Amino acid sequence: MPDTARPAAVGTLRRSLRHRHIHFIALGSAIGTGLFYGSSGAIAAAGPGVILVYLLGGAVVYFMLRALGEMAVDHPVPGSFAEYCRRHLGDWAGYITGWMYAFEMVIVCLADLTAIALYMKFWFPDTASWVWVAVALTVVGAANLASARWFGELEFWFTVVKVTAVIAMIVGGAAILVFNVETGTRVGVDNLWNDGGLFPHGVPGVFAALILVLFAFGGTEIIGVTAGEADDPERVIPRAINTVPARILLFYVLAITVIVSVIPWREITGEQSPFVQIFSGLGVGWAAALLNVVVISAALSAINSDLFGAGRVIFGMATERLAPRAFARVNSAGVPGTTVGAILVVLVVGVSLQLLVPSAERLFASIAALATFATVFVWLMILLAHIASRRRGRAGAAGEAGRRTAPTFPVPFWPYGQYAAVAVILVTFGTMVWLPEFRSALVAGVVFTLGMSVLYVARVVPRLRAAAPVDPAAPTGDPTGTEPRG
Numbered sequence: 001m002p003d004t005a006r007p008a009a010v011g012t013l014r015r016s017l018r019h020r021h022i023h024f025i026a027l028g029s030a031i032g033t034g035l036f037y038g039s040s041g042a043i044a045a046a047g048p049g050v051i052l053v054y055l056l057g058g059a060v061v062y063f064m065l066r067a068l069g070e071m072a073v074d075h076p077v078p079g080s081f082a083e084y085c086r087r088h089l090g091d092w093a094g095y096i097t098g099w100m101y102a103f104e105m106v107i108v109c110l111a112d113l114t115a116i117a118l119y120m121k122f123w124f125p126d127t128a129s130w131v132w133v134a135v136a137l138t139v140v141g142a143a144n145l146a147s148a149r150w151f152g153e154l155e156f157w158f159t160v161v162k163v164t165a166v167i168a169m170i171v172g173g174a175a176i177l178v179f180n181v182e183t184g185t186r187v188g189v190d191n192l193w194n195d196g197g198l199f200p201h202g203v204p205g206v207f208a209a210l211i212l213v214l215f216a217f218g219g220t221e222i223i224g225v226t227a228g229e230a231d232d233p234e235r236v237i238p239r240a241i242n243t244v245p246a247r248i249l250l251f252y253v254l255a256i257t258v259i260v261s262v263i264p265w266r267e268i269t270g271e272q273s274p275f276v277q278i279f280s281g282l283g284v285g286w287a288a289a290l291l292n293v294v295v296i297s298a299a300l301s302a303i304n305s306d307l308f309g310a311g312r313v314i315f316g317m318a319t320e321r322l323a324p325r326a327f328a329r330v331n332s333a334g335v336p337g338t339t340v341g342a343i344l345v346v347l348v349v350g351v352s353l354q355l356l357v358p359s360a361e362r363l364f365a366s367i368a369a370l371a372t373f374a375t376v377f378v379w380l381m382i383l384l385a386h387i388a389s390r391r392r393g394r395a396g397a398a399g400e401a402g403r404r405t406a407p408t409f410p411v412p413f414w415p416y417g418q419y420a421a422v423a424v425i426l427v428t429f430g431t432m433v434w435l436p437e438f439r440s441a442l443v444a445g446v447v448f449t450l451g452m453s454v455l456y457v458a459r460v461v462p463r464l465r466a467a468a469p470v471d472p473a474a475p476t477g478d479p480t481g482t483e484p485r486g
Contacts, residue, residue: 012330012334013078013148013228013229013312013315013330013334013335013336014147014148014229014333014334017148017149017152017226017229017230017231017236018149018152018231018236019232019235019236019239020152020156021149021152021153021155021156021226022152022223022226022230022236022237022240023236023239023240023243024152024155024156024159024160025152025155025156025159025222025223025226025240025305026220026223026240026241026243026244026247028155028158028159028162028163028301028305031159031162031163031166031251031298032162032216032219032298032299032301032302033112033115033295033298033299033302034215034216034217034218035166035216035251035252035255036165036273036275036291036294036295036298037270037273037295038212038215038216039216039255039256039259039274040268040269040270040273040274041212041270042054042209042212042213042216043209043256043259043260043265043268043274044265044268044269044270045201045205045208045209045212046199046201046205046206046208046209047195047196047197047198047199047200047201047205047265048191048192048193048198048260048265049197049198049199049206050209050213050256050260051192051253051256051257051260052198053206053209053210053213054213054248054252054253054256055248055253056210056213056424057210057213057214057216057217058217058244058245058248058249058252058253059417059420059421060214060379060421060424060425061214061217061220061244061248061379062244062245062248063383063411063417063418063420063421064220064221064379064382064383064421065220065221065223065224065241065244066241066409066411066412066417067382067383067385067386067387067411067418068080068081068084068221068223068224068241068382068386069223069224069237069238069241069409069411070386070389070407070408070409070410070411071084071224071385071386071389072223072224072227072233072237073227073233073234073237073238073407073408073409074407074408074409075087076227076228076230076233076237077227077228077316078228078312078315078316078319079094079098079228079312079313079315079316079317079319079320080221080224080225080227080228080312080313080316081097081101081221081224081225081313081378081381081382081385082094082095082097082098082101082313082316082317082322083316083317083320084382084385084386084389085097085098085381085382085384085385086320086322087385087389088385088386088388088389088392089381089384089385089388091320091322091460091461091464092453092456093381093384093385094317094320094322095317095322095452095456095460096381096449096452096453096456097377097378097381097382098313098314098316098317098322098323099317099323099452100374100377100378100445100448100449100452101221101309101310101313101374101378102310102313102314102343103370103374103448104218104370104371104374104375104378105306105307105309105310106306106310106343106346106347106350107370107371107374108218108219108302108306108371109302109303109306109307109343109347110347110350110351110354111371112299112300112302112303112306113133113136113137113299113303113347113351114129114133114351114354114355115295115299116132116133116136116296116299116300117129117130117132117133117355119292119295119296119299120132120296122288122289122292123289123292129355130352130355133351133355136299136300136303137303137344137347137348139154139300140154140300140303140304140307141307141340141344143304144304144307144308144311144335144340145331145333145335145337145340145341146333146335147333147334147335148229148308148334148335151304151308154304155301155304155305158297158298158300158301158304159301161293161294161297162294162297162298162301163251165275165290165291165294166250166251166255169255169258169259169275169278169279170250170254170255170258172278172279172281172282172284173258173259173261173262173278174258175282176262176278176281176282177189177258177261177262181281181282183262183263183280183281184281185263185264185267185281186264187261187262187281188261189261191260191261191262191263191264191265192257192260192261195264195265195266200265204434204435207427207428207431207434207435208431208435208437208438210424210427210428210431211372211376211428211431211432211438214375214376214379214425214428215371215372215375215376217375218371218375219302219305219306219309220244221309221378221379221382222305222308222309223237223240223241224237224382225308225309225312225313228312228316229312234408234409237409238409241409258278259274259277259278262277262278262281263277263278263281272288273291273295275287275291275294276288276291279291307340307343307344310339310343311335311336311339311340311343312336314327314336314339314343315327315328315330315336315339318339321460321463321464322460326338327339327342369440369441369443369444369445370441370444370445370448371441372432372438372441372445373432373441373442373444373445373446373448374445374448376425376428376429377445377449379421379425380422380425380426383418383421383422383425384422386411386418387415387418387419387422390414390415393405429442
């Protein structure tokens with residue numbers, strides 16, 4: 001169906017995110033509990049060679065973001081990658097990508113809300129968990145409902161805390177190495193190879209670590225989502241994305257190199273964060289309390305950005321009738337308040353079940369496996385949409401007299417980098433089939449995809465075929481958002 005037949009948005013998002021906001025959103029999106037705690041799992045899986053796995057995962061992220069950036073700069077629209085998938089791969093692709101991402105963000109938010117309740121028990125063991133969940137949702141929800149700029153300000157300060165912690169850990173670890181500080185364990189760069197070599201667990205360990213590493217980088221795609229509200233997307237989006245290689249080298253590769261040099265990889269068990277082990281080695285008695293502040297900031301940051309990302313993607317889909325039309329409305333601050341409010345309600349219900357119903361924990365553990373699948377699935381769809389857009393011309397547009405025009409922010413090494421990134425993601429899906437510990441993630445993803453596809457065929461397709469442009473001022477009488485347009 002031609003894009004000219006698509007309905008206009010009921011509301012318009014405001015371009016209120018400045019360069020400072022987007023730069024720190026880009027910076028903070030790759031720094032979270034996946035680094036502070038999750039890195040121990042990747043190290044245990046691959047050994048010291050996990051450094052190279054982080055480099056490989058970082059390359060995939062870079063090419064994915066450059067693909068998203070190319071499309072976002074040429075077409076900074078609400079819905080971001082879900083809309084690009086719809087334009088270049090078809091309605092089903094946009095529909096399944098958008099809902100896969102939104103559902104993933106809700107799952108991650110639930111996990112982080114539960115984590116905050118647990119982290120706060122470090123200081124307030126007798127306070128009910130729901131108190132901290134309520135505080136977190138109030139702070140983050142208020143910022144997201146107020147304006148995109150308030151969301152950006154909150155994310156800015158969360159990122160300052162996270163970046164400061166990583167830099168402090170790197171400097172502290174380097175001090176241990178340079179001054180040969182006694183830590184009660186073997187310290188030195190030879191820890192990288194003196195216990196089974198770089199890859200003590202061989203190929204299976206590398207593939208298992210790759211899944212964990214890619215999942216840790218999840219959330220970086222929010223850079224593309226911000227394009228719809230950036231005050232100058234053609235300038236700020238390229239600058240933010242071009243900092244990705246340096247961020248990965250500094251905050252992941254250098255940090256992990258310092259960790260496995262200071263702490264023998266077999267001693268990184270996951271029982272405590274490697275960051276705590278580094279600071280404990282320096283004699284910092286309050287290392288656990290310090291890290292608690294950091295991981296709470298990381299969790300709040302994740303909830304803040306996930307709520308923003310899911311809300312904007314659903315808003316974009318709603319303008320194309322791939323989501324309930326009521327979600328296409330914005331409030332007086334230019335924020336999709338209905339969408340954000342609905343997600344907050346879902347989070348309240350979900351975290352209440354998780355905290356109050358003991359048997360619900362097993363259910364959420366099974367559903368949470370979808371987040372692993374969803375991360376790489378969304379990236380794959382972004383890459384495929386970009387490849388399709390290039391085949392059709394600059395993001396689906398042609399220049400004068402039908403001549404294709406060059407992209408404003410073209411990906412480097414086209415098309416080899418894109419195909420290499422797609423290949424790595426396909427290997428990741430193959431690993432989920434191969435390794436038993438990841439099969440639940442694959443099953444959850446396949447079941448979700450099939451279930452949403454059935455709903456798409458049954459409810460969305462008939463309406464899209466009969467659809468006509470809709471008057472933006474028309475009332476929304478159908479709560480499903482699937483009534484014929486026109």
